[in-house]
Amino acid sequence: MRAMVLTGPGELALDSVEQPAPSADQVLVHVTHSGICGTDYKIFNGSIPVHYPLIPGHEMAGEVVDPGGNAAFKSGDRVIIDPELYCGACFHCRIGQTHLCPKGKLLGRDVNGGFAEFVTAPATHVFPLPAAVDGRTAPMIQVLTTCLHAQRQVDIFAGETVVVLGLGVTGQLHVQLAKARGARVIGITRSAEKRKLAETLGADLTIAGGDDVVEKVREATEGRGADVIIETTGILAQLASAVPMVRFGGRILMFGIFTVKEGALPFYDLYFKELTLIGARVAKSEDYEASIALVQRGVVRFDPLVSDVMPFGELRTAIGMLGSDGAAGRMKIIIEHG
Ligand SMILES: [Zn+2]
Numbered sequence: 222m223r224a225m226v227l228t229g230p231g232e233l234a235l236d237s238v239e240q241p242a243p244s245a246d247q248v249l250v251h252v253t254h255s256g257i258c259g260t261d262y263k264i265f266n267g268s269i270p271v272h273y274p275l276i277p278g279h280e281m282a283g284e285v286v287d288p289g290g291n292a293a294f295k296s297g298d299r300v301i302i303d304p305e306l307y308c309g310a311c312f313h314c315r316i317g318q319t320h321l322c323p324k325g326k327l328l329g330r331d332v333n334g335g336f337a338e339f340v341t342a343p344a345t346h347v348f349p350l351p352a353a354v355d356g357r358t359a360p361m362i363q364v365l366t367t368c369l370h371a372q373r374q375v376d377i378f379a380g381e382t383v384v385v386l387g388l389g390v391t392g393q394l395h396v397q398l399a400k401a402r403g404a405r406v407i408g409i410t411r412s413a414e415k416r417k418l419a420e421t422l423g424a425d426l427t428i429a430g431g432d433d434v435v436e437k438v439r440e441a442t443e444g445r446g447a448d449v450i451i452e453t454t455g456i457l458a459q460l461a462s463a464v465p466m467v468r469f470g471g472r473i474l475m476f477g478i479f480t481v482k483e484g485a486l487p488f489y490d491l492y493f494k495e496l497t498l499i500g501a502r503v504a505k506s507e508d509y510e511a512s513i514a515l516v517q518r519g520v521v522r523f524d525p526l527v528s529d530v531m532p533f534g535e536l537r538t539a540i541g542m543l544g545s546d547g548a549a550g551r552m553k554i555i556i557e558h559g
């Protein structure tokens with residue numbers, strides 16, 4: 222089969238490799254569409270270490286070719302794949318925290334993923350797509366599950382004010398999810414284009430990122446600050462800015478991935494305002510069913526978040542576009558496998 226094989230940092234090329242054979246508990250899927258994100262770029266350039274050779278790709282949709290021994294599927298079923306594998310037998314898996322399994326593996330990072338003609342996945346990780354869900358944007362369901370899983374960790378009540386910091390793809394998904402929960406949503410970013418997009422997706426108010434942003438959030442919340450801040454950028458200075466932006470007793474959801482290991486935060490204010498800092502990582506099976514339903518019912522829209530659709534043969538170029546200067550202003554890149 223055709224596959225994009227990574228043989229070293231920056232060394233990604235179209236190659237012909239052996240088609241994977243599904244074991245009894247696996248399903249063989251013909252990949253029709255995949256999405257690429259910052260994680261793929263880091264795997265590509267070597268900043269996330271992997272064993273070579275590797276077929277990357279963890280956001281994928283396709284059609285069942287061989288359901289193996291799994292009666293729940295038949296050939297031709299449209300599906301998406303949950304790429305987060307878990308062992309099923311450890312302490313975390315047994316208490317339902319499969320996403321925290323210490324033996325967990327990611328398709329496209331630890332085992333071969335979806336940048337190929339075919340991929341195998343355990344039947345437990347394959348989810349049927351209803352007719353109303355477009356296969357082209359379906360790889361974004363994986364991204365939505367991570368946002369949904371994160372929002373499950375924080376109580377948001379109807380009428381509360383939620384600030385979303387950063388309005389990239391995940392920020393725009395958080396805007397839509399918080400709106401669906403009945404919140405009043407304020408979106409913050411420097412990009413005028415992304416602010417406009419957030420408004421069309423339901424943000425009640427958007428604010429241009431800058432020096433006076435804390436003041437503007439306070440103005441919009443009767444001087445109190447927002448009830449909840451969802452930080453999506455992973456930039457420590459943004460997290461620090463959330464502290465004066467949130468009300469006393471408020472909650473800060475750390476969705477963006479902070480790779481720094483130390484740095485400055487207004488620690489005294491964390492105590493004095495009695496703030497809750499909430500972490501969230503990846504997603505669980507329950508988030509797939511729920512995310513598919515949200516898209517099927519039109520509660521969450523993917524189409525406006527796609528900035529580029531590219532053919533499979535241009536995947537290397539597409540990943541390169543996520544590098545430093547190409548990333549700005551770019552939203553989701555979808556790959557059509559053809
Ligand atoms: Zn991703």
Ligand SMILES: [Zn+2]
Pocket residue numbers: 307308309310311312313314322323324325
């Ligand atoms: Zn486990």
